[in-house]
Amino acid sequence: MNRARRELLQRAARLGLGSLAMRPVAAWAWQTPTPAGAKKLDVAGPQSLKAHALAHGLLYGCAVNVGLLGQDQAYTDLVRQQAAIVVAENAMKWGPMRPTPTTFHFAAADKLVAFAEANGMQVRGHNLCWHRQLPKWFDGYATKENAAALLTSHIESVVTRFKGKIQSWDVVNEAVLPSDGLPDGLRAGPWYKFLGPGFIELAFRTARAADPGAKLTYNDYGIEAEDEASGRKRTAVLELVKSLRAKGLIDAVGVQSHISAGGDYGSGLAEFLDAVQRLGLEIYVTEMDVNDRRLGPDDATRDKAVAATYRSYLDLVLKNPAVKSVLTWGITDRFTWLNGEDARADHLPERCLPFDQQLNPVEAFFAMRSAFDGAPAR
Ligand code: G3I
Helix, strand or coil: CCHHHHHHHHHHHHCCCHHHHHCCCHHHHCCCCCHHHHHHCCCCHHHCHHHHHHCCCCEEEEEECHHHCCCCHHHHHHHHHHCCEEEECCCCCHHHHCCECCECCCHHHHHHHHHHHHCCCEEEEECCCCCCCCCCCHHHHCCCCCHHHHHHHHHHHHHHHCCCCCCEEEEEECCECHHHCCHHHECCCHHHHHHCCHHHHHHHHHHHHHCCCCEEEEEECCCCCCCHHHHHHHHHHHHHHHHHHHCCCCCEEEECCEEECCCCCCHHHHHHHHHHHHCCCEEEEEEEEEECCCCCCCHHHHHHHHHHHHHHHHHHHHCCCCEEEEEECCCECCCCHHHCCCCCCCCCCCCCCCECCCCCECHHHHHHHHHHHHCCCC
């Protein structure tokens, strides 16, 4: 048995997928049911997203609302059933973690890591340095003089606390925005304003020293589509990633993948992924959801279009063997950020994730599973 297969079986056993270990993949992969029968179907165990992904050497997982874990049993069971890797939707960000400049609130992050450990799941850390969701005290407290110490002490404390338990850290999140007009296409965020472009390297160096075993990731959105703005952003991200790679500070690129049903995703993204792969880096789809805000109100039409976009987008990105994981940003339409800050104009709830509001699998679930089934093995 080769090493990859042995690792796959070990991972499957940890995730409670004993049957996967016992059965040749081909024996159940064909059972992918038609969407028409979706709601009556068993999607647990070998029928789950994690099992289908794992069979091709991929990790499937999702962002978790940590407050609901153990409180909402159906939600907790669904995450346990489907995810091989989890990430906190909010609990590991500065805002929730830093009640004051000198204290940390680790309870929610600890809870997620304990849940993952108890269920044989891996954990992504999101995130260590971002221009958003900073604590209220940050404005008025942070200065040019104290920003470097603030950033490095935060990263040292948080990464050290979870050392050995995090598969990958989003060390710097969304630092590129060419439309801000800065050199190198960097965003004019607070860390840039205090520290200049060097804040990125500082963050990566600090994280590397605190947990050399975690894969250090640069994570961004708006690099997926074929339009000109996405192309410019891809170019700037690639330059940033190349310079970090030359210094041995980065291991992976996170492509968030907040995309739109019917959107245009193609060769621009594929070439970007190839370029990242040639740098010897891994690629993670970190925050996938497919919004339906460009579509009319009809549920069936929306579900079909969302599923088709999941399928075509995943088919495109999974062709690249450097893509190792796919995480959706949430798992059920009952809890999605898309009904908040980026809601549909008609205020209908979005139908953007693999499970609906009642936690039943929808067409997107089957589209994802089929894409995993068709992915070249890692
Ligand atoms: O938890 C507080 C609560 O205590 C408070 O009373 C309430 C009042 O507004 O806010 C609650 O916090 C909200 C939090 O979500 C939890 O629900 C924040 O206001 C709200 O801003 C926050 O939104 C999150 C957003 O990031 C913040 O920028 C979304 O849940 C989260 O899905 C979203 O995730 C981001 C990724 O981190 C990075 N990539 C884009 C993605 C989508 O925007």
